[in-house]
Amino acid sequence: PDPAGEAFAQVMVIANGVGAFEAEVMARAAIARLPLDAPLHYLRATLLVALDRAGEAERESERALYLDPSLAVAHFLRGTILRGRGAAGDALRAFRNARDLCAGRSPEEALPAASGERVSALHAAATAELERLGVSVG
Numbered sequence: 001p002d003p004a005g006e007a008f009a010q011v012m013v014i015a016n017g018v019g020a021f022e023a024e025v026m027a028r029a030a031i032a033r034l035p036l037d038a039p040l041h042y043l044r045a046t047l048l049v050a051l052d053r054a055g056e057a058e059r060e061s062e063r064a065l066y067l068d069p070s071l072a073v074a075h076f077l078r079g080t081i082l083r084g085r086g087a088a089g090d091a092l093r094a095f096r097n098a099r100d101l102c103a104g105r106s107p108e109e110a111l112p113a114a115s116g117e118r119v120s121a122l123h124a125a126a127t128a129e130l131e132r133l134g135v136s137v138g
Contacts, residue, residue, distance in 0.1 A: 038068035
């Protein structure tokens with residue numbers, strides 16, 4: 001059994017069926033039981049973004065990345081949060097990390113903690129964000 005995977009799936013069901021507020025409460029409880037699970041911290045960060053709690057979301061995404069620096073979706077989320085608060089240099093670094101982590105993987109591979117999203121989709125999104133920030137990626 002994978003208690004962290006089960007908790008992640010349960011929070012996703014609540015998020016999709018009931019809403020972000022209830023899912024964030026559930027994610028917080030799951031993290032209390034499984035504090036070292038990076039995907040749960042990432043999922044809570046996404047829920048906090050949906051609840052317009054960007055400061056908390058940024059800290060939660062940092063926790064996820066501390067626990068698992070290879071979690072590309074957490075780098076991308078952190079970049080989005082940082083861009084939103086005007087920290088372009090830090091956002092650039094986060095998007096570059098996401099892109100580079102994707103570049104080393106098979107494009108059709110499903111990303112961890114990304115609900116089936118493929119590596120190629122996140123690579124393209126990170127590349128687009130870098131271009132949006134004025135970085136020549138060609």
